[in-house]
Amino acid sequence: MARPRGFCEEEALDKALDVFWRHGYEGASLAVLTEAMGINRPSLYATFGNKEELFRKALDRYISVKNAVFDEALAEPTGRDVVRHLLRKAAEMMTEPGHPVGCLAVQGAISCSDESEPVRQELIRIRRGHEDQIRKRFAEEQAAGRLPDGTTPEDLAMLLATIANGMSIQASTGATREQLLTVAENAARAWPQVSNDGSDAARNTAAE
Amino acid sequence: MARPRGFCEEEALDKALDVFWRHGYEGASLAVLTEAMGINRPSLYATFGNKEELFRKALDRYISVKNAVFDEALAEPTGRDVVRHLLRKAAEMMTEPGHPVGCLAVQGAISCSDESEPVRQELIRIRRGHEDQIRKRFAEEQAAGRLPDGTTPEDLAMLLATIANGMSIQASTGATREQLLTVAENAARAWPQVSNDGSDAARNTAAE
DNA sequence: CTAGTTATGTACCGAACGGTATATAACATT
DNA sequence: AATGTTATATACCGTTCGGTACATAACTAG
Numbered sequence: 001m002a003r004p005r006g007f008c009e010e011e012a013l014d015k016a017l018d019v020f021w022r023h024g025y026e027g028a029s030l031a032v033l034t035e036a037m038g039i040n041r042p043s044l045y046a047t048f049g050n051k052e053e054l055f056r057k058a059l060d061r062y063i064s065v066k067n068a069v070f071d072e073a074l075a076e077p078t079g080r081d082v083v084r085h086l087l088r089k090a091a092e093m094m095t096e097p098g099h100p101v102g103c104l105a106v107q108g109a110i111s112c113s114d115e116s117e118p119v120r121q122e123l124i125r126i127r128r129g130h131e132d133q134i135r136k137r138f139a140e141e142q143a144a145g146r147l148p149d150g151t152t153p154e155d156l157a158m159l160l161a162t163i164a165n166g167m168s169i170q171a172s173t174g175a176t177r178e179q180l181l182t183v184a185e186n187a188a189r190a191w192p193q194v195s196n197d198g199s200d201a202a203r204n205t206a207a208e
Numbered sequence: 209m210a211r212p213r214g215f216c217e218e219e220a221l222d223k224a225l226d227v228f229w230r231h232g233y234e235g236a237s238l239a240v241l242t243e244a245m246g247i248n249r250p251s252l253y254a255t256f257g258n259k260e261e262l263f264r265k266a267l268d269r270y271i272s273v274k275n276a277v278f279d280e281a282l283a284e285p286t287g288r289d290v291v292r293h294l295l296r297k298a299a300e301m302m303t304e305p306g307h308p309v310g311c312l313a314v315q316g317a318i319s320c321s322d323e324s325e326p327v328r329q330e331l332i333r334i335r336r337g338h339e340d341q342i343r344k345r346f347a348e349e350q351a352a353g354r355l356p357d358g359t360t361p362e363d364l365a366m367l368l369a370t371i372a373n374g375m376s377i378q379a380s381t382g383a384t385r386e387q388l389l390t391v392a393e394n395a396a397r398a399w400p401q402v403s404n405d406g407s408d409a410a411r412n413t414a415a416e
Numbered sequence: 417c418t419a420g421t422t423a424t425g426t427a428c429c430g431a432a433c434g435g436t437a438t439a440t441a442a443c444a445t446t
Numbered sequence: 447a448a449t450g451t452t453a454t455a456t457a458c459c460g461t462t463c464g465g466t467a468c469a470t471a472a473c474t475a476g
Contacts, residue, residue, distance in 0.1 A: 002420075002421035002422035002423075002472080002473055002474060002475095003421075003422045003423045003424080003471075003472040003473040003474090004422085004423080004472080004473065004474095005422085005423060005424090006423070006424075006472090022319070023319055023320065023321055023322075024318070024319030024320065026234060026235065027234065027319055027320045027321040027324075028321075029321065029462080029463070029464085030463075030464060030465080031462085031463090032321075039424085040424065040425060040426085041425095041464090041465075041466080042423080042424065042425080042426095042465095042466075042467095043423070043424065043425095045464095045465070045466075046422090046423075046424095047423095050464080050465075051464065051465085102318075102319075106318075106377055107318050107319040108319070110232070110310075110314075110315050110318050110319075110377065110380055111230070111231055111232030111235055111310075111315040111316070111318075111380070112231065112232065112235045113231055113235040113236075113237065113240075114231075116235075124380075124381050124382065127377070127381050128381060128382075151394065155390050155391070155394055156394070158378065158383065158387060158390070158391055159391050159394050159395060161374070161378065162371055162374035162375055162377075162378050162391050163370055163371060163374055164374070165373070165374040165377035165378060166369070166370035166371055166372070166373040166374025166375070166377070167370055167374070168377070169314055169318065169335070169370075169373035169374070169376070169377070170366065170369065170370050170373060172318055172319070172332075173332050173335050173336060174332065174336075175366065179366060182363050182366070183363070183366055183367050183370050186359065186363055186364070186367050186400070187367060189400070190398045190399065190400050191398065192394070192397070192398050210442080210443055210444060210445095210450075210451035210452035210453075211441075211442040211443040211444090211451075211452045211453045211454080212442080212443065212444095212452085212453080213452085213453060213454090214442090214453070214454075237432080237433070237434085238433075238434060238435080239432080239433085247454085248454065248455060248456085249434090249435075249436080249455095250435095250436075250437095250453080250454065250455075250456095251453070251454065251455095253435070253436080254452090254453075254454095255453095258434080258435075259434065259435090
């Protein structure tokens, strides 16, 4: 071996993650990244490849943490519990003190120049993957007879993912953690559910 | 007068709107803009000021169209009708053939470099304004005794805005118009509503 | 201490960015 | 037709972008 590197790779990656999270992939310049990571360009390129690879590695770290929480939520006993757990955790993760607000998978590259299209597609893949995990969980509910008539796992998964995505925008708009938790609770309460008398209640209340 | 301009200002603005809508404020380069608008840089600067002013003018056009639809939705008789109308129209406007998918107010500058912060703030102002209009409409519902106990106009407005924002991300993720319309319908059906027997039903079904 | 290896710091690369100076072309007015 | 005025086309400005060549510093192995 020779001269050892003068910085911690994981710490630097976390700093990069913070910058990408805050400014998005394209909005994060090499100047800001190296400044935040406390290293210079050649060290960055030697260690992480290039800007895109750096982003993907930072994204991996972000997603792996997120997936653990995700799996917890999916383990809840009922559909409504899954919804509540997932949206609560989303609200918390999107308003974590010391971190940028919102979700990297949503804000990272929602619109960009053609040059960054691969990154945008990668985030799309991730969002679709999450929705698909939810769908599978709701399919279990359906198999257990706990989905109201007229609802499908696909539709409910898309609705849930829509709300979670929307929370990211709301966080970016300035919504507080408390506000997002209220959104989560209200969504969970209103969630379509089979009533215990056996009737379905995809439609809330009988008032029509 | 002297030499007349060789292009239609409104047509050019619509072309610019399309580019900003598709690529976001920062992702839209002058090269792409002028190419799409069919004019060259000096004409653009003489007519529209600079990139930021061009964006704001394109945004004005976009928002004015949107506001008309918005007002229609708010005129619906009940809260649930407002929700359904608004989300349906949102689904349609976010998947209009011949236009970029999603909503410019969401995708235009959700994350960007510090340089574009004013534009980002402007979009935040617009999103907040929309949510506030919804809140006022729900406040009317509350005054009429049509809001379930435990719900507030603020909370419901934020929930609705969250879903609408989320639909923009879903459109960007590749959701079809039909899928978004299903999201809209499911959200409207589940919407918290006072039942006709006088009891409240912020919580969907009695199954707990 | 020397040699070999790897990381760092500086200074730079070509390309693309938003924006503009300047010359010319196209019109209205007289 | 001559003149004044405005729009267009070209070619360029300084700056920033992502990325790298190169010299030097810091370490290990012998």
